[in-house]
Amino acid sequence: MWFANRSDEGIVYNQFFNPMPIKLIALMLTTIECCIDEWMQGVKEDIRFTAIAYGSVYNNHLNSLQRFDERTAPYKLFERICDNLHDVAR
Secondary structure, three states: OOOOOOOOOHOHHHOOOOOHHHHHHHHHHHHHHHHHHOOOOOOOOOOOOHHHHHHEEEEEEEHHHHHHHHOOOOHHHHHHHHHHHHHHHO
């Protein structure tokens, strides 16, 4: 999606993805949660991925990641995770 081809955004605009931004990680987690929700009943049900439906989910993920970053700041753990996510995505 962002790193699949040479012309994808993650490659062309590498400076905006390195390290992986916290807001992007929150968005990815929110997208994963939506996909899990689609299979909640054991059968895939299409769920619209909208700001109305998933805005609060995104904000919860973002807040959790920010708290994690703050609490692990002395170890630079979240910074290393962001770097690693970028390296693996490329």
